[in-house]
Amino acid sequence: MIPLLLIEDEKDLGLIIADNLRSSEYEVSHYLDGHDGLKAFFLKKPAIVILDVMLPGLDGFKVAQKIRERDRETPILFLTARTHTEDVVSAFELGANDYLRKPFSLEELKVRINALVQRSQWQSNKRFLYIGEYVLDSMRQHLKYKEDEINLSFRECELIKMLYENKNKVMNRQDIIQAVWPHDRFFTGRSLDVFISRIRTYLQHDKSISIINIRAVGYKMII
Amino acid sequence: MIPLLLIEDEKDLGLIIADNLRSSEYEVSHYLDGHDGLKAFFLKKPAIVILDVMLPGLDGFKVAQKIRERDRETPILFLTARTHTEDVVSAFELGANDYLRKPFSLEELKVRINALVQRSQWQSNKRFLYIGEYVLDSMRQHLKYKEDEINLSFRECELIKMLYENKNKVMNRQDIIQAVWPHDRFFTGRSLDVFISRIRTYLQHDKSISIINIRAVGYKMII
DNA sequence: AATTACTGTTACATATTGTTAAAAATAGTT
DNA sequence: AACTATTTTTAACAATATGTAACAGTAATT
Numbered sequence: 471m472i473p474l475l476l477i478e479d480e481k482d483l484g485l486i487i488a489d490n491l492r493s494s495e496y497e498v499s500h501y502l503d504g505h506d507g508l509k510a511f512f513l514k515k516p517a518i519v520i521l522d523v524m525l526p527g528l529d530g531f532k533v534a535q536k537i538r539e540r541d542r543e544t545p546i547l548f549l550t551a552r553t554h555t556e557d558v559v560s561a562f563e564l565g566a567n568d569y570l571r572k573p574f575s576l577e578e579l580k581v582r583i584n585a586l587v588q589r590s591q592w593q594s595n596k597r598f599l600y601i602g603e604y605v606l607d608s609m610r611q612h613l614k615y616k617e618d619e620i621n622l623s624f625r626e627c628e629l630i631k632m633l634y635e636n637k638n639k640v641m642n643r644q645d646i647i648q649a650v651w652p653h654d655r656f657f658t659g660r661s662l663d664v665f666i667s668r669i670r671t672y673l674q675h676d677k678s679i680s681i682i683n684i685r686a687v688g689y690k691m692i693i
Numbered sequence: 694m695i696p697l698l699l700i701e702d703e704k705d706l707g708l709i710i711a712d713n714l715r716s717s718e719y720e721v722s723h724y725l726d727g728h729d730g731l732k733a734f735f736l737k738k739p740a741i742v743i744l745d746v747m748l749p750g751l752d753g754f755k756v757a758q759k760i761r762e763r764d765r766e767t768p769i770l771f772l773t774a775r776t777h778t779e780d781v782v783s784a785f786e787l788g789a790n791d792y793l794r795k796p797f798s799l800e801e802l803k804v805r806i807n808a809l810v811q812r813s814q815w816q817s818n819k820r821f822l823y824i825g826e827y828v829l830d831s832m833r834q835h836l837k838y839k840e841d842e843i844n845l846s847f848r849e850c851e852l853i854k855m856l857y858e859n860k861n862k863v864m865n866r867q868d869i870i871q872a873v874w875p876h877d878r879f880f881t882g883r884s885l886d887v888f889i890s891r892i893r894t895y896l897q898h899d900k901s902i903s904i905i906n907i908r909a910v911g912y913k914m915i916i
Numbered sequence: 917a918a919t920t921a922c923t924g925t926t927a928c929a930t931a932t933t934g935t936t937a938a939a940a941a942t943a944g945t946t
Numbered sequence: 947a948a949c950t951a952t953t954t955t956t957a958a959c960a961a962t963a964t965g966t967a968a969c970a971g972t973a974a975t976t
Contacts, residue, residue, distance in 0.1 A: 567808070568791070585790070600765045623953055638832065660933085661955055667934055682834060684847045685932060685963055692832050846963055883923085884965055890924060908922060908973065 471497040472587060475516035477507030477533065478549065479525050487520070490576045491583070504528025508536055516544065518587050520579075523550040523561070534564045545586035549574075601634050602676035602693055615675050625650055626672075629665050633681065633691035642688035694720040695810060698739035700730030700756065701772065702748050710743070713799045714806070727751025731759055739767065741810050743802075746773040746784070754787055761788040768809040772797075824857050825899035825916055838898050848873055849895075852888050856904065856914040865911035 474496040478484040488498040499514055501507035504527040523530040534546055548561045548569035568582055599606040605614045611627040613620045628650045673679045681691050697719040701707040711721040722737055724730035727750040746753040757769055771784045771792035784792055791805055822829040828837040834850040836843045851873045896902045904914050
């Protein structure tokens with residue numbers, strides 16, 4: 471079940487949406503007011519937020535803004551009755567990921583929600599990562615290149631996943647270590663370098679993939 | 694300029710869209726037919742694809758499918774005249790990232806495109822700098838001259854980038870140091886001069902590039 | 917011209933990273 | 947428990963990046 475936060479003041483509409491989504495794979499928390507909704511966000515950490523623009527108390531834009539101050543990942547989908555494009559523009563500027571004009575079909579809403587959740591990192595337990603010409607099956611810890619399949623160890627797999635999910639960004643050593651060796655609090659050794667070396671050789675067949683070092687900072691996977 | 698591929702068979706609509714987008718920051722390639730558009734995709738590697746559903750030759754769904762067989766990253770936005778939600782469902786299943794119903798406002802289209810491009814990995818429109826006869830891949834930290842490719846270190850790359858982005862302007866020492874050595878707060882040494890010396894030798898093949906010193910002030914890249 | 921301040925260049929010292937092999941730890945099996 | 951296979955860490959050495967020092971060269975100032 472995927473936790474979903476719905477903030478919508480029209481009681482009936484809210485109920486219908488909530489009901490409909492519950493019957494698929496979502497666990498819906500429904501709030502009628504901006505303040506309550508915002509509080510619930512930080513409490514429940516939903517995978518996605520469905521947010522009405524016009525709300526009593528705190529309007530949808532303000533709620534989105536508050537959310538984005540502390541969370542840049544969770545997708546937000548706006549529901550809007552207004553038709554002005556400026557609204558849409560400001561919604562996107564506030565970090566909205568999509569919007570839907572009322573009236574909308576429930577089918578359409580579901581499609582959008584699925585799309586957003588699927589590509590959001592809430593699903594970072596995504597099983598298959600398509601890394602250049604490689605396919606990483608993070609569940610089975612397999613790395614496939616064309617017909618060849620390599621068995622990865624747990625940490626090898628975690629490291630590749632971590633770098634790929636942050637591709638084209640510099641990841642500093644500490645953050646990588648935190649992510650891949652979460653329990654070793656006094657990790658001082660050079661295992662990371664050894665693992666980097668190893669996964670470089672795994673990934674060497676696709677020339678468009680490279681892991682570069684930023685001296686005294688960390689690593690960056692480029693693809 | 695961000696490369697954008699538009700595949701739309703209605704000539705006039707296509708022209709209007711292309712025109713409008715060109716005036717912002719997009720470099721639009723417009724194709725009227727699925728087959729041509731698909732070919733163009735692999736040739737031009739656009740940052741985003743705008744794809745009409747109904748097309749002569751290969752329809753939009755098939756084009757998307759073919760694209761997704763080899764590329765899972767580039768965002769695809771569908772334009773559809775049909776209203777059936779099933780269409781939308783199948784579009785998303787094929788890997789579409791968004792869709793827009795005709796008729797739509799150009800403003801809205803732009804908003805959507807911006808949102809998609811921004812969160813896609815193609816933010817690297819600054820990736821390649823064309824410095825005289827050299828090409829700097831600032832992501833991979835490579836400097837290419839004709840067939841030769843040099844691996845740059847992180848700071849070498851930053852320095853070249855910094856000077857090139859401010860070409861023909863005098864940059865004073867402190868500003869350069871701030872940009873390239875952001876953490877070293879008590880950097881007093883002469884590394885900058887040494888690095889300048891080094892990148893001068895890297896860039897020596899193209900006589901039209903020079904880095905001159907402005908005594909007691911800083912450096913200026915002339916090109 | 918002599919002095920001074922700054923820059924160019926080279927060589928070297930040091931710190932960080934790359935790579936390989938072996939040791940140690942862990943998990944799986946008999 | 948003993949043995950085996952696998953994973954992870956450590957150790958050692960090689961390669962590279964960066965900073966420092968030294969000295970040569972150049973421009974400005976006296």
